[in-house]
Amino acid sequence: MRFAITSKGDAVSNTLMLKMKTYLQDFELIYDEDRPDIVVSVGGDGTLLYAFHRYKSRLDKTAFIGVHTGHLGFYADWVPEEIEKLVIAIAKTPYQTIEYPLLEVIIRYIDGGKETRYLALNECTVKSVEGTLVMDVEIKGQPFETFRGDGLCISTPSGSTAYNKALGGAILHPSLPAIQIAEMASINNRVFRTIGSPLVLPDHHTCLLKPVNDVDYQITIDHLTLLHKDVKSIQCRVAKEKIRFARFRPFPFWKRVRDSFISG
Incomplete structure (x- = not known):
């Protein structure tokens, strides 16, 4: 089996990365940053987002595992004290994969x-x-x-606990093939009106955003911020691709929600 490891870059994460790399190679697994079967992310959710974008061209061939070295993450279900246990599981245990839906964004130009x-x-x-x-x-x-306001956020179910939640959006279980549209400070008065509620679209529905004004747009894709000019439309829908996570034990979504937002 081929593996790669990405690190948050701090001392703790880098030390764990090197330790895992050595252990897995001792089990005769092959370190391959170009064609990994498994990618281990050591850090937090941001580190896994980076790993996802790095390997997004291999989603049907690569499964991801998250180790969190900071606060509990939604994508990271292992802690540093479990490194040896995780290494043995990767080397010796056939793993199951779970799939989460992704968001496809297509930007067309004037x-x-x-x-x-x-x-x-x-x-x-x-x-x-x-x-x-x-x-x-x-x-x-x-x-x-016609939306007027600070902005719009279109999220995946697994991303519904991130910025979407801060905007008052619903938390969706990641087994649901859907996307959610949440408003940022919409303008509602006697002249202008928006729905004012988050919208959940199934995978056979497409959302199309068409600019009314000839202006430039700041568009973020996860942690990437991009400036786009001469935008004709922004099309959003559930992507055909999915991300796969390697699971060696149960990792209940609602327990993660509770641990992250309710339990101390």
Whole structure:
């Protein structure tokens, strides 16, 4: 089996990474950063997001494992004290994989140039570089509303506990093939009106955002912030690809939610 390890970069994470690399090689696993069967992320959720984007072209061939060296993460289910146990599990135990849905974002441009496609594990956010964001929102090919406000957040179920939750969005179980649209400080008065509630779209529905004004947009894909000019439309839907996590033991989602937001 081939493996790779990504680290948050701090001293604790780097030490664990080197220790795991040595242990796994002692078990005659092959370290291969280009074609890994398993990628171990050592750090936090941000480290796993980095690993996902690094290996997004191999999602059907690579499974991910998270080790958290800081606060409890939603993608990291192992702690440093369990490194030896995890190494033995990887080397000796056939693992199960679970799949989480991803968000596909396609940005098209006014000049008809080449469209840009992104995959997000957590979310995509759209904001205007200057002033209020004004976007026509279409759902499944039908006009839904004209949004005015600070921005829009389109999230995956596994990303629903991140920025989406801070915006008042619902927490979705990651087994649901869906995306969620949450508003950022929408303008609602006698003249302008938005739905004002998060929307959950199934995997056969597409959300299309069409700019009303000729402005530049700040678009984030997970932790990546991008500036886009001459945007014609932003299309969001559940991606055909999925991310796979290697599981060696149960890791209940609702327990993670409870431990992260309720339990001390």
